[in-house]
Amino acid sequence: MIEPGGNEQPEAPPAKAQLALGLAQLQRAGGLVTPVITTLLAFAIGGVVVLAAGHDPLATYRAIFDGAGLNWFFPWVTGADRANAALNLQQTLIITTPLILTGLAVAFAFRCGMFNIGGQGQYMVGAIMSVWIGSSFAGMTGWLHILLTVVLAMLAGAAWAGIAGFLKATTGAHEVITTIMLNWIAYWGGSYLFGLGGPLQSDVRKFVPISSDVADGAKLPVFWGDPQLQGLHVGLFIAVAALVVFWVILSRTTLGYQVRAVGYNPEAARYGGISVARNYVVAMAISGTFAGLAGALDILGWQFRLSVGAVQVSQVGFIGIAVALLGRNTAVGTFFAALLFGALYTGTSTRSLDPSVFRPDLAGSLAQIIQGLVVLFVGADVLVLYVWNVRRKLRRGRVTPAPRPATGAGP
Amino acid sequence: MRLIRPLSVVLVLVLALAAAGCGGGGGDKKSATSTQGVGPLRVGLVTDTGQLNDRGFNQLAYQGLLRAEKILGVKGRVLESPSPADYVPNLSTLARQGYDLVVAVGFDQAAAVAKAAAAFPNTRFAIIDVSQGDLQDKPKNVRGLVFREQEAGYLAGYAAALQIKSTPGPHVISTVGGEKQPPVDRYIAGYQAGAKAADPTIRLLNGYSQDWVDQAKCKELALSQIAAGSQVVFAVAGGCGLGVLDAAKEKKVWAVGVDADQGYLGRQVLTSALKKVDQAVFLTIQDVKDGTFVGGADSVFGLDKDGVGLGAFSKISKPSLPRVVAKVRRQIISGVIKNLPTTVS
Numbered sequence: 001m002i003e004p005g006g007n008e009q010p011e012a013p014p015a016k017a018q019l020a021l022g023l024a025q026l027q028r029a030g031g032l033v034t035p036v037i038t039t040l041l042a043f044a045i046g047g048v049v050v051l052a053a054g055h056d057p058l059a060t061y062r063a064i065f066d067g068a069g070l071n072w073f074f075p076w077v078t079g080a081d082r083a084n085a086a087l088n089l090q091q092t093l094i095i096t097t098p099l100i101l102t103g104l105a106v107a108f109a110f111r112c113g114m115f116n117i118g119g120q121g122q123y124m125v126g127a128i129m130s131v132w133i134g135s136s137f138a139g140m141t142g143w144l145h146i147l148l149t150v151v152l153a154m155l156a157g158a159a160w161a162g163i164a165g166f167l168k169a170t171t172g173a174h175e176v177i178t179t180i181m182l183n184w185i186a187y188w189g190g191s192y193l194f195g196l197g198g199p200l201q202s203d204v205r206k207f208v209p210i211s212s213d214v215a216d217g218a219k220l221p222v223f224w225g226d227p228q229l230q231g232l233h234v235g236l237f238i239a240v241a242a243l244v245v246f247w248v249i250l251s252r253t254t255l256g257y258q259v260r261a262v263g264y265n266p267e268a269a270r271y272g273g274i275s276v277a278r279n280y281v282v283a284m285a286i287s288g289t290f291a292g293l294a295g296a297l298d299i300l301g302w303q304f305r306l307s308v309g310a311v312q313v314s315q316v317g318f319i320g321i322a323v324a325l326l327g328r329n330t331a332v333g334t335f336f337a338a339l340l341f342g343a344l345y346t347g348t349s350t351r352s353l354d355p356s357v358f359r360p361d362l363a364g365s366l367a368q369i370i371q372g373l374v375v376l377f378v379g380a381d382v383l384v385l386y387v388w389n390v391r392r393k394l395r396r397g398r399v400t401p402a403p404r405p406a407t408g409a410g411p
Numbered sequence: 412m413r414l415i416r417p418l419s420v421v422l423v424l425v426l427a428l429a430a431a432g433c434g435g436g437g438g439d440k441k442s443a444t445s446t447q448g449v450g451p452l453r454v455g456l457v458t459d460t461g462q463l464n465d466r467g468f469n470q471l472a473y474q475g476l477l478r479a480e481k482i483l484g485v486k487g488r489v490l491e492s493p494s495p496a497d498y499v500p501n502l503s504t505l506a507r508q509g510y511d512l513v514v515a516v517g518f519d520q521a522a523a524v525a526k527a528a529a530a531f532p533n534t535r536f537a538i539i540d541v542s543q544g545d546l547q548d549k550p551k552n553v554r555g556l557v558f559r560e561q562e563a564g565y566l567a568g569y570a571a572a573l574q575i576k577s578t579p580g581p582h583v584i585s586t587v588g589g590e591k592q593p594p595v596d597r598y599i600a601g602y603q604a605g606a607k608a609a610d611p612t613i614r615l616l617n618g619y620s621q622d623w624v625d626q627a628k629c630k631e632l633a634l635s636q637i638a639a640g641s642q643v644v645f646a647v648a649g650g651c652g653l654g655v656l657d658a659a660k661e662k663k664v665w666a667v668g669v670d671a672d673q674g675y676l677g678r679q680v681l682t683s684a685l686k687k688v689d690q691a692v693f694l695t696i697q698d699v700k701d702g703t704f705v706g707g708a709d710s711v712f713g714l715d716k717d718g719v720g721l722g723a724f725s726k727i728s729k730p731s732l733p734r735v736v737a738k739v740r741r742q743i744i745s746g747v748i749k750n751l752p753t754t755v756s
Contacts, residue, residue: 310495
């Protein structure tokens with residue numbers, strides 16, 4: 001992908017055009033370079049924080065790496081360490097699964113020129129729907145029950161996001177505002193439904209604000225690890241399949257072409273005969289489908305129930321925004337970004353870090369610092385591109401790249 | 412699922428073999444069942460998603476663990492659970508590492524404790540504020556840590572009635588519950604019984620806010636009770652109950668706090684009915700150390716074990732209250748006062 005240094009450029013195009021050309025090339029190269037630099041930079045600054053707290057950053061990062069189970073991929077890790085790594089990696093991938101999907105939910109809307117902050121709410125209505133359907137129909141055939149639950153959860157997510165898309169298409173209400181509002185409706189809706197006396201509160205556990213459990217038949221099979229102790233469920237494959245679907249829709253269908261056209265320039269798309277309003281609704285609905293699926297996989301895969309507390313502490317949809325930003329709204333990027341955030345979550349959990357090496361309450365804060373820095377730097381990738389550009393110019397020997405002719409100086 | 416289970420059993424076996432063969436990474440080679448083994452007793456604590464500094468059960472449980480570290484010389488480890496996804500891994504990690512006791516906080520972890528206890532039958536578990544009998548399959552290696560709230564309520568009611576006994580006019584006290592559920596009603600029933608014992612002519616009011624969070628709802632209910640003559644309002648409604656303490660301050664009547672000592676919220680707080688989660692954790696750890704820990708049942712913490720009690724009295728309350736209440740407390744412990752009611756009609 002990386003263009004070979006602009007060798008084929010003609011010697012003397014106007015300075016402005018050359019800059020634009022160079023920037024375009026860089027941006028393409030930056031598709032890979034900036035997220036990597038961004039991440040490394042975030043880790044480096046995180047390391048400084050660790051150092052300031054009086055710890056060895058390398059040992060800490062090593063512990064986070066091992067705690068996330070990523071050392072499982074090293075063939076020389078054997079015996080008890082390997083078994084332990086497997087357990088950790090299962091947990092990392094359990095967290096990664098919904099992050100892939102909520103990341104896609106944000107990314108898809110982005111490709112249509114919309115900022116879907118509502119991944120959390122769409123995830124939550126999907127999860128609520130899954131608890132409801134999953135804990136009803138106890139006698140239903142397992143795979144049918146799973147299918148029904150997953151499909152309805154996806155529809156719930158689609159409808160939830162579709163509201164924001166519909167409002168934007170018809171009234172111009174900005175999706176950032178409406179999706180945030182919808183998040184809160186899902187948050188308090190869930191708190192009401194599972195709260196004491198709520199319609200979905202458990203009949204068995206009458207005195208605590210928690211839902212009934214999902215029927216055994218509706219639980220997703222576990223393919224790695226102990227099914228009784230939260231092993232890795234097959235939802236991971238569904239999430240990976242969703243990545244493919246995301247790519248196919250965007251790159252290989254008319255719908256995807258239209259969505260991207262609207263994303264690039266709605267006016268041009270309208271001029272070209274594409275219904276912008278319709279694409280806003282459809283793109284948001286597809287976004288919500290991904291997020292709703294994430295909720296279903298969590299509930300049927302490992303969670304099996306929701307409590308008011310669980311509704312209120314959930315952050316999956318919000319982390320999805322960071323995942324999409326870091327993954328630059330592509331399928332492959334989203335996968336790796338989700339894996340990074342999943343690994344960061346598991347790796348910095350208090351059970352992974354030896355309390356004698358790193359105080360547990362600091363460990364969790366470190367994860368948040370790194371996450372925050374990643375998001376911050378992703379926003380600042382233009383800066384990275386700029387530095388990259390200047391560096392290249394310096395290397396080419398043009399120390400004063402733009403003499404800034406007098407044309408632009410006069411008032 | 413059926414196909415995968417044998418695979419996972421094999422995995423667990425391999426894991427167990429590996430753990431036994433290599434002695435684990437930590438160097439602690441002692442088996443999960445031994446109590447008088449080498450090295451200090453190791454106790455793990457798993458918080459719920461409320462996290463460690465919640466000014467509630469997690470924090471109290473942590474204080475109990477810290478006290479056990481200091482007094483009993485045990486080695487403690489706290490695992491926080493930012494998400495429910497951490498419950499099972501946290502509990503099973505501690506069990507796998509051979510901790511002598513794993514304490515879980517709160518009902519949110521009930522299902523996770525049941526699973527971990529089934530998978531690690533040789534590890535001792537304790538769960539705070541959940542009855543062992545309510546867990547799935549009633550595991551034999553779990554102890555539920557529950558409380559006799561009615562005893563703390565009784566003392567609070569007794570103190571409340573004494574405080575207002577010498578005032579003119581009819582004597583009325585009241586209670587604001589979050590919802591009508593057993594722990595709440597145990598507090599309230601005890602409070603009413605204690606008040607009646609101190610002053611048989613006292614009138615009792617009771618209401619439920621149907622909310623645990625919204626202070627306005629509890630405040631409204633408390634204000635209406637105060638308007639009906641209530642001079643001491645007992646808040647049994649979590650965060651919502653803070654509205655009761657607020658109403659009492661506004662109307663210059665007394666209030667009684669709940670669970671933790673809420674005296675810092677003002678002089679109108681006559682006293683607080685305490686649920687001493689820290690004491691429950693400490694005593695459970697001591698049981699393990701003494702070899703008297705038994706799973707498969709509940710530990711019920713009352714006044715006798717200092718598992719419930721009263722907080723400090725307000726500076727402007729009657730000076731005789733502590734002395735009288737201490738006497739009643741001894742009578743409950745010795746069984747002179749018994750069969751406290753646990754339900755509200």
